[in-house]
Amino acid sequence: MLPTGNQNKNRIAAFGEFMLRLHSQDNRRFLQTGAYQAYYAGAEANVSVLLARLGIPVSYITRVPDNDLVKAGVEQLRGHGVDTTFISYGGDRLALYFTEQGNGIRSTRVIYDRAGTSYANLQPGLIDWREALEGMSYFHWSGVAAAVSQGAADTCAEALAVAKEKGISISSDFNYRTTLWKYGRSPREVMPDLLRYSRIAVADLDSVNVYYGIETDREAGFEQRFSQCCQALQEKLPGLEVLAMSFRKTQGIQHIYSGALLYKGSYYFSAHHQLPFVTDQIGSGDAFTGGMLYGLMNGLDPQQIIDFATACGALKQSIVGDWAIISRAEVEQFIISGSSGRIIR
Numbered sequence: 334m335l336p337t338g339n340q341n342k343n344r345i346a347a348f349g350e351f352m353l354r355l356h357s358q359d360n361r362r363f364l365q366t367g368a369y370q371a372y373y374a375g376a377e378a379n380v381s382v383l384l385a386r387l388g389i390p391v392s393y394i395t396r397v398p399d400n401d402l403v404k405a406g407v408e409q410l411r412g413h414g415v416d417t418t419f420i421s422y423g424g425d426r427l428a429l430y431f432t433e434q435g436n437g438i439r440s441t442r443v444i445y446d447r448a449g450t451s452y453a454n455l456q457p458g459l460i461d462w463r464e465a466l467e468g469m470s471y472f473h474w475s476g477v478a479a480a481v482s483q484g485a486a487d488t489c490a491e492a493l494a495v496a497k498e499k500g501i502s503i504s505s506d507f508n509y510r511t512t513l514w515k516y517g518r519s520p521r522e523v524m525p526d527l528l529r530y531s532r533i534a535v536a537d538l539d540s541v542n543v544y545y546g547i548e549t550d551r552e553a554g555f556e557q558r559f560s561q562c563c564q565a566l567q568e569k570l571p572g573l574e575v576l577a578m579s580f581r582k583t584q585g586i587q588h589i590y591s592g593a594l595l596y597k598g599s600y601y602f603s604a605h606h607q608l609p610f611v612t613d614q615i616g617s618g619d620a621f622t623g624g625m626l627y628g629l630m631n632g633l634d635p636q637q638i639i640d641f642a643t644a645c646g647a648l649k650q651s652i653v654g655d656w657a658i659i660s661r662a663e664v665e666q667f668i669i670s671g672s673s674g675r676i677i678r
Contacts, residue, residue, distance in 0.1 A: 349377030424451030
């Protein structure tokens with residue numbers, strides 16, 4: 334049995350853009366649909382919801398307009414236990430993104446509508462970071478938080494400098510999105526300077542290549558490529574102690590999902606989980622991140638950390654929307670039994 338809740342009473346703050354996702358109904362394409370299902374979203378909000386549900390005290394920080402559409406989303410965050418005290422209100426637009434469900438033949442598609450939002454119009458000085466980060470042990474952000482505007486990137490830098498000064502452990506999700514970064518600077522110009530504070534990171538092989546130009550052997554297995562990437566990345570980020578990645582491959586209609594962890598110089602790998610069906614893949618990486626942070630904040634041993642994180646990422650793929658609406662007991666059961674279609678009565 335894994336530890337319950339937050340054994341060390343650590344607190345975490347997460348910063349990024351809050352969004353509304355509009356998902357084409359009935360597995361229809363954008364060119365076919367007549368209706369969309371709405372879900373609240375945002376990489377760091379997704380992480381916050383899972384951590385709060387697992388018993389971790391988490392504060393979510395963002396900037397949004399002051400309207401009823403936003404208030405409904407903030408109430409949902411609070412309903413899952415997320416502290417919203419340091420959400421800042423201003424500007425006129427909430428970020429949107431649209432999704433079209435893929436399948437084993439055709440990829441899922443995403444269209445972003447994030448220009449000119451309340452968050453994109455952030456500038457340093459609009460958030461009181463000293464107050465917002467008071468009492469925090471961890472600070473989590475992602476590359477998407479810096480990708481939408483120069484002001485957002487500068488605000489990330491401001492937040493990270495305060496977190497570093499306060500001795501807060503910084504968790505960074507590389508989280509590269511090819512369709513963002515439209516404000517005149519390339520991710521390789523911006524991200525390495527922001528990532529240099531990282532003690533904890535979640536990444537993928539592609540984002541590491543984009544930000545640092547690090548290549549791995551494409552003919553090698555995931556485990557070998559992970560170790561190659563870790564060795565090269567630690568030369569760029571000497572303060573990095575923890576790095577995690579999730580991996581996915583398909584065999585026919587089966588999805589094979591697994592995770593890898595670098596923890597203070599040693600490597601750990603999860604089981605390879607067969608997922609017979611994927612309901613919604615979006616948000617699985619954030620669930621993986623949330624599971625990893627839960628393990629770290631509760632002092633789990635490294636193998637338990639990667640097993641827990643991978644189980645969270647796998648379970649999220651059974652749930653519609655961006656948030657991992659799961660419990661610790663469900664994660665523990667998945668670790669023991671894997672995918673199951675049985676009825677729990």
